[in-house]
Amino acid sequence: MKRDGFGSRLGILAAAAGSAIGLGNIWKFPYITGENGGAAFILVYLVCIFLIGMPVMLSELVVGRKGASNPVGSFKKIRPKSKWKFTGVLGVATGFIVLSFYSVIAGWVFAYISRAFTGKLVAIAPEELGDFFGGLISKTGEPIFWQFIVLAVTAFIVIAGIQKGVEKYSKILMPVLLGLLVVLMIRSVTLEGASKGLEFLFKPDFSALTAKGVLEALGHAFFSLSLGMGALLTYGSYINKEEKLPSLALQITIADTLIALMAGVVIFPAVFAYGLDPKMGPELIFITLPTVFHEMPLGGFFEVLFFVLIGIAAITSTISLLEVPVSYVSEEFNMPRKKTTIIIAFVIFLIGIPSSLSFGVLGDVTIFGRTYFGNLDFVASNIMLPLGGLLLSLFIGWVWGTKNAIQEATNEGTLKFAFASAYGFLIKYVAPLAIVVILLYATGVIS
Numbered sequence: 316m317k318r319d320g321f322g323s324r325l326g327i328l329a330a331a332a333g334s335a336i337g338l339g340n341i342w343k344f345p346y347i348t349g350e351n352g353g354a355a356f357i358l359v360y361l362v363c364i365f366l367i368g369m370p371v372m373l374s375e376l377v378v379g380r381k382g383a384s385n386p387v388g389s390f391k392k393i394r395p396k397s398k399w400k401f402t403g404v405l406g407v408a409t410g411f412i413v414l415s416f417y418s419v420i421a422g423w424v425f426a427y428i429s430r431a432f433t434g435k436l437v438a439i440a441p442e443e444l445g446d447f448f449g450g451l452i453s454k455t456g457e458p459i460f461w462q463f464i465v466l467a468v469t470a471f472i473v474i475a476g477i478q479k480g481v482e483k484y485s486k487i488l489m490p491v492l493l494g495l496l497v498v499l500m501i502r503s504v505t506l507e508g509a510s511k512g513l514e515f516l517f518k519p520d521f522s523a524l525t526a527k528g529v530l531e532a533l534g535h536a537f538f539s540l541s542l543g544m545g546a547l548l549t550y551g552s553y554i555n556k557e558e559k560l561p562s563l564a565l566q567i568t569i570a571d572t573l574i575a576l577m578a579g580v581v582i583f584p585a586v587f588a589y590g591l592d593p594k595m596g597p598e599l600i601f602i603t604l605p606t607v608f609h610e611m612p613l614g615g616f617f618e619v620l621f622f623v624l625i626g627i628a629a630i631t632s633t634i635s636l637l638e639v640p641v642s643y644v645s646e647e648f649n650m651p652r653k654k655t656t657i658i659i660a661f662v663i664f665l666i667g668i669p670s671s672l673s674f675g676v677l678g679d680v681t682i683f684g685r686t687y688f689g690n691l692d693f694v695a696s697n698i699m700l701p702l703g704g705l706l707l708s709l710f711i712g713w714v715w716g717t718k719n720a721i722q723e724a725t726n727e728g729t730l731k732f733a734f735a736s737a738y739g740f741l742i743k744y745v746a747p748l749a750i751v752v753i754l755l756y757a758t759g760v761i762s
């Protein structure tokens with residue numbers, strides 16, 4: 316059977332940018348920027364994205380296209396009978412875990428969307444929003460219901476395949492996402508007092524920057540670009556040999572970064588215009604922003620747009636997370652795609668239930684001082700993803716060789732790649748070193 320694949324360059328870009336652009340950009344990036352003092356943090360983040368994230372991204376795309384298979388199959392193809400296939404296995408396992416808790420947060424977004432449409436959300440008084448949010452996520456049934464819906468929608472798209480599922484829906488959803496962002500940006504920056512928010516975002520105050528902030532920037536760069544578990548490797552395996560991977564990596568990186576910055580431009584001017592606190596942490600979009608919408612003329616309308624926007628961003632990301640284990644199981648064990656997808660999505664749902672309950676009935680059950688959710692998030696985001704990225708960089712830099720990677724990136728020298736030697740240097744030395752530092756920091760070896 317011919318392997319499924321992307322149909323057009325634009326489709327590839329929509330799907331890959333769709334993977335990268337997610338809750339990481341619109342939920343997490345703004346709040347960690349808020350916590351770390353704004354512009355100075357953003358500058359560090361940009362350095363991490365372009366010097367470390369982008370080379371690792373190109374490497375994933377290259378390994379996937381060379382191997383023309385899922386993460387495990389691709390390593391097997393390039394280095395047969397070696398242990399490198401376990402890098403792929405690690406990636407697949409990471410996919411299970413990340414999707415299991417990512418779908419919980421995406422579920423909250425869906426719960427908000429349902430209330431935004433009926434106008435219930437905008438009607439909630441600001442002083443009650445905290446209780447509303449806390450009440451919602453600590454319920455037992457409802458968040459699990461929405462988590463199930465998120466996974467069901469994701470599975471529906473993944474079942475349809477790459478070209479007829481992932482690509483088709485990304486090509487519809489990503490332009491909608493961009494349109495919504497532009498409308499919301501214009502709304503936010505035209506509020507009275509918006510300029511303070513822009514200043515916060517774009518005028519660096521380096522005194523607010525800490526070592527912890529720098530490491531957080533690097534870790535988040537990885538997560539935001541969907542690196543470290545073979546998601547873009549898997550997408551790379553569906554790309555044909557004539558596509559220019561270096562320019563694709565550049566475009567995905569720019570798109571991801573621009574959208575994160577645009578989300579900042581939507582959020583901070585509005586937060587400052589209404590005299591609210593930019594340092595609210597994870598609750599920034601769930602409590603602070605609904606306060607803004609409550610106060611703003613036509614707020615109910617803009618609130619719908621905003622939460623639909625995050626919902627779209629989340630779904631195009633969950634698709635890529637689910638595609639990794641689905642491609643692995645269906646290819647390596649020769650299972651039909653539909654059945655595989657349903658089973659895996661259901662298993663992920665089961666793993667995710669205690670994550671959802673971590674905000675309610677399981678809130679007091681902690682191991683190492685963290686809830687079930689906290690532990691999965693910590694292990695996956697701070698250890699498994701960086702470890703996956705480290706192994707991949709070492710594989711390219713020291714095992715398969717940057718020469719071979721560049722040969723693949725340029726389709727055996729027929730395509731141009733102006734920064735080939737810079738790429739080789741970054742992936743061989745800079746990326747592994749930087750990632751080792753994140754890992755040591757995350758595990759508490761250095762502090």
Ligand code: TRP
Binds near residue numbers: 538700
């Ligand atoms: N990058 C997405 C975000 O910013 C999340 C995501 C999708 C992801 N696929 C991934 C993160 C693979 C790590 C690895 O929300």
